[in-house]
Amino acid sequence: MAFEFEKPLKELQDKIKELEKYAAKNKLDLTKEISFLEDKVDEKKKEIYENLTPWQRVEIARYMHRPTTLEYIETLFDDFMEFYGDRVYTDDAAIVGGIAMYKGTPVTVIGHQRGRDTKGNIRRNFGMAHPDGYRKALRLMKQADKFNRPVICFIDTKGAYPGKAAEERGQSESIARNLVEMAGLRVPVISIVIGEGGSGGALALGVCNRLLMLENATYSVISPEGAASILFKDASLKEIAAESLKITADDLKSLGIADTVIKEPDGGAHNDKDYVFRSLDETLSDHLTQLEKLSGDELVEDRFQKYMAIGEYEEQT
Numbered sequence: 215m216a217f218e219f220e221k222p223l224k225e226l227q228d229k230i231k232e233l234e235k236y237a238a239k240n241k242l243d244l245t246k247e248i249s250f251l252e253d254k255v256d257e258k259k260k261e262i263y264e265n266l267t268p269w270q271r272v273e274i275a276r277y278m279h280r281p282t283t284l285e286y287i288e289t290l291f292d293d294f295m296e297f298y299g300d301r302v303y304t305d306d307a308a309i310v311g312g313i314a315m316y317k318g319t320p321v322t323v324i325g326h327q328r329g330r331d332t333k334g335n336i337r338r339n340f341g342m343a344h345p346d347g348y349r350k351a352l353r354l355m356k357q358a359d360k361f362n363r364p365v366i367c368f369i370d371t372k373g374a375y376p377g378k379a380a381e382e383r384g385q386s387e388s389i390a391r392n393l394v395e396m397a398g399l400r401v402p403v404i405s406i407v408i409g410e411g412g413s414g415g416a417l418a419l420g421v422c423n424r425l426l427m428l429e430n431a432t433y434s435v436i437s438p439e440g441a442a443s444i445l446f447k448d449a450s451l452k453e454i455a456a457e458s459l460k461i462t463a464d465d466l467k468s469l470g471i472a473d474t475v476i477k478e479p480d481g482g483a484h485n486d487k488d489y490v491f492r493s494l495d496e497t498l499s500d501h502l503t504q505l506e507k508l509s510g511d512e513l514v515e516d517r518f519q520k521y522m523a524i525g526e527y528e529e530q531t
Contacts, residue, residue, distance in 0.1 A: 367422065
């Protein structure tokens with residue numbers, strides 16, 4: 215159990231283990247008692263995982279052991295060849311990208327990359343990219359457009375790095391450039407939010423024909439803590455802010471921003487990575503097959519219409 219809200223479940227599971235050890239040690243038949251507790255575990259799982267709050271989903275989205283971009287690439291794609299550098303300044307390890315084969319089709323794959331441990335997070339800057347990372351991503355997108363390769367993006371970042379060096383090298387401009395260029399790509403673009411999708415740093419890989427989200431992923435203009443600091447002058451009110459922001463996959467699907475929500479196992483993707491890989495593979499394949507039927511002009515128009523439809527509403531009298 216990784217989260218505070220899972221503690222009641224862990225207590226029940228610990229009691230079952232204690233009873234099993236006690237029964238074995240004393241050669242007792244405690245089958246009925248153990249079965250009763252197992253039923254309680256099932257009830258508690260349903261109670262917890264079917265009623266997760268937006269903030270609890272944020273906690274799951276941020277969990278260090280969730281599958282990262284490179285794990286998805288290693289599992290879903292063949293012959294991945296990573297490319298490095300933005301041809302302007304340096305290589306940014308917070309964004310990875312390259313070419314690969316997906317079910318026999320050449321594709322370009324790009325994504326934010328967190329570390330799998332503290333050392334890795336320091337190297338990857340916790341998945342928060344500098345402008346060099348976004349320029350690298352754009353270089354790969356333009357190459358994909360030239361050679362008619364679909365672009366598949368994995369979004370998993372708190373946001374673009376806000377440091378002084380990043381601003382000096384054109385952080386805002388690099389993100390804005392990606393938004394403009396992605397809008398006009400004449401190849402299918404599919405973006406998948408696999409963890410936390412934060413602010414412009416996430417949107418820089420998110421101008422797409424189809425936006426897919428894992429069930430416990432989040433996608434927002436600002437973090438709940440940031441919103442609480444601005445709205446309530448108190449970051450500790452993050453849970454209220456998370457509720458108000460409508461940042462969960464289900465919220466975004468209902469608002470017409472996300473196209474598909476991909477089911478996760480109870481407790482999050484880290485609990486059964488193979489299940490998530492299979493589910494995402496099936497969904498990705500379906501969407502890519504549909505988009506590959508469209509011409510370049512139709513893909514650009516499809517993308518335009520997707521974003522023009524966001525924010526539509528009907529007034530009630």
